[in-house]
Amino acid sequence: MITGVGSYLPINKCSNKNLSNFVDTSDEWISKRSGIKNRHFVTDNEKTSDMSFFAANKAIENAGISKNDVDLIILATTTPDNTFPSTATLVQKKLNINAVSFDIQAVCAGFVFALSVAKSMMSEGNFKNCLVIGADSMSKLLDWKDRTTSVLFGDGAGAVILQKFENTGCKYDDWGILSNIIHSDGQFYDLLKTNGGVSTNQKVGFIEMEGKEVFKHAVDKLSSSLEEALIASNKKIDELDCLVPHQANQRIILAVADKLKIDVSKVISTVKNHGNTSAASIPLALENAINSNKILNGNLIGLHAIGGGLSWGASIIRIGKPKNL
């Protein structure tokens, strides 16, 4: 069950107007084409592990557990502090705990992939309290001369605590992650990628994206994966209290809502506050929705995301835990 959530945005906020001081763009274009108004960028010495650490502490506190209860850390990121070791091990060190820790890489779909891996490991292993983090410093991959991509991304982190409850004497089959669907298709590798990499040219490269193509795939694949996840959990779209989509573009969010025939009032959108934060986007939106009482304990929610690869997926979750646990 998901019992805690936390997130973090760097203090350094950049509005569309600020951005237009060093990128050939305007508030009008960015707002109209993407719905984004602001994004946050890491400050000089701030790293992905620092943002992750803040979000992790908030999620642990929110779950009401001790950090020492955490026995598994899965961190979804495309922007690790170092090429190796994993950033998750650095978060483990900062938390000063014992926990199996590793990173996964599925770009903007990373959080949904991490939830899927966490669920499998908790079902089959001895793990009881898993910290799942999505964190990215996308500003480090932006080419400010490329206005088609640099205006869309920002930095941030979000985390959740997944808890397994055993020997309670009761079954709680309808709580927690009810279904997870994940997909990848490398034939679309070139649609969204960096133009460099460790084994290619020993650089990290800048983001390159065929925006219009990615847009079309996003609308199709976000819709179809959510439908698959609904079928897998034996739920109907009308039963969802809320949908927390990947926060990349308000036009994508609205087109998917229309395709799925879900009332837009049930769809969480925070993209205007932070732009596309890649793996952090869903937990950032989730915490915002919980804090503003749009998502309540026991609500049935859907999540879905898509990113480079292409990689995409969806989850159906009953959030929180029964009152008697």
Ligand code: UT7
């Ligand atoms: O996590 C998944 C990752 N990504 C996404 O989901 C993004 C998917 N794609 C998109 O969101 C959209 O395709 C974009 C927001 C990237 C672009 O929107 P668009 O409506 O497809 O615009 P466009 O690329 O066709 O550009 C239209 C015009 C062009 O000018 P001309 O050729 O019509 O004269 C561009 O040069 O807008 C121009 N343009 C800009 N103008 C001002 C492109 N970027 C900018 C900019 N500021 N930042």
